[in-house]
Amino acid sequence: MQRHLLQGTPMILLHIKCSNDKMTNAIALKATIRTEIGKKADKLRKQDLIPAVMYGNKIAAENISVNYNEFKKVYSKAGESALVQLEVEGKKLNVLIHDIQLAPMSGKVTHIDFFQVNMKEEVETEIPLEFVGEAPAVKALGGVLIKNMDEISVKCLPSDLPEKYEIDISVLATFDDVIAVKDLKISDKVEILLDGETVIALVSAPRSEESLSELDTKVEEDVSKVAGVVKEEVATEEKKK
Template sequence: MTDLFTLDAEVRTDLGKGASRRLRHANKVPAILYGEGKAPISLTLEHKNVYRAQQEEAFYSHVLTLNVDGKPVECLLKDMQRHPYKQVIMHLDFLRIDAKHVVQVNAPIHFLNEDVAEKSGGTVVHHVKDIAITCLPADIPEFIEIDVANLEMGQTIHLSDIALPKGATADELAKGESHDLAIATLNPPKGSSDDDAEEEATEEAPAE
């Protein structure tokens, strides 16, 4: 493995739950590679290499290279099954890609300047942690940065407000205005609305 996004894989012919169980006991991860109109291939990867790679955020949206019996195949991770309580990767699904064909990925969001926005006493609330986008493999971003420094109290940033990377489109916006997702909101301090309402009611109440 030359880097975290290149993994060695072996084709496996021993299939079924029993075979997968034996692989896990041998510290290997069963996987499948499919897509691009080609037949699915069942694979085996070293658990230690997969576990180390999946600790990197970019692993989930980055173009990966699988060395399948020595032949490189570019792909994306489409699904990962984990053990419910052990630090064990149970199964991986990889999707073959072609540099000329667009792909759908979930790009993680990095929020910037939250401390600046919260100086007013409010709290920045994240409504989503990633954005589903469609683009060519070469245009897949490692993450999408959203600056919240200028958020005003009670204001919400929506998907249509986000400047996406060149060549990328937001999947939800393609469905229409009703799918303009809320991304983040600067919420006022807890209880401030109730306090203001109570104060206004007191001011408006007639003197006895």
Template sequence: MEKVEIEARERPQIGKGLKNLRKQGLIPAVIYGKKIGSRSIVIDRKAFVKGVLGSVAGRNAIISLKITGEKGQGISVLTQEVQRNPLTDEILHIDFRHIVMDEAIKTRVIIELIGIPAGVKDDGGVLIHGLREIEVKCLPLEIPDKFEVDVTALKIGDSLHVSDLSAVAGVEILTTPTEMIANCSPPTKEEEVAAPVPTPEEVAAAAAAPAVAEEEVKEKSAPGAPPPPPKTQK
């Protein structure tokens, strides 16, 4: 498990000057936990994006927050929540959860599917990615970066579930074993809409229509033919 060090400093002005902080490349954040209560801080955006989000472990990377002016090894935390601007995707705020290295914690780990199922490659099936992360309980340093699931052997109709995951020493999986992770479904076929079949009456009417129209044209164009009677008004 990766461990990342990030410099931080106290933020006394809660709720004030947040825009200015972000313009300076800083992210407002909060550390919370049973043993330390709640502390408001700011950290460098680039350090967090590169060191945490850009790491293999991602949000499960263990972070050591070095608070300016404080001695010691720093505060060990995990990233609990990252709030973003829905329009610009800018990071607005971060919640950090304080952890104790010798105490087991609950967290979520992503699932990554590896390979192309035989049912997709040979029979045109469709791979359905169900569960994308699972909940585990373990010591902080034993948190897996991810669970890799090989799907190459899946044929049409085959599925993989949480119960099929390989056991990891020191890691307890809390997610229900019957939850589906991946499924190889049959190919989808587009239904062809059949053209409507005309009834005998419709066929006869269609055949007679050209003859009637032709007869009307002959009557109108015949020399000396009387003009049509005027329409009477009611």
């Protein structure tokens, strides 16, 4: 889960809303220091606690645990892009949810990595994209909406992290229209770590029956060629014997 180009795109009027561009209040979560590590951490999970580790630049890693239900509430609000104020032994620390591990069968959270940030140093993280509205090229022309990404890499101070970017796809009226990174209306305190021409979303024209038929024919031809090669190789091997 960690975080851890098309040129010459047409100009279109675009409304992209940045939600919470200036982070004023971090979401609070309590944690406790834990001594249980390795297999012993399973005891915590049986008590509805999640083993976690907190670390940061020039900060020693510390083993902690958080309440399962409280973390779920916080994660639903913060995701991996909003600041969380982690209270550990009476100390309040600003962190990002850096990584979570899930149980393969149940999907329950089994471990969390918290990254402690320095409020005066920029961080790089992924901001989720929320697509809103309806694309006329889909509704009226029968096209297919193509989303090339659902999050975008940014760099800024922790206090300037946006919660998300809302992208209005109602501007996609034709198959020539695209929404590119350069169309994002962002704070001058936030740097997008992608080329401006990178396409975020577009609408692809539907395939005609003729093109689908041609595609099927090509696939059949390719399969026949492969089958022919295999038969030829088998025949060659038989001759060698």
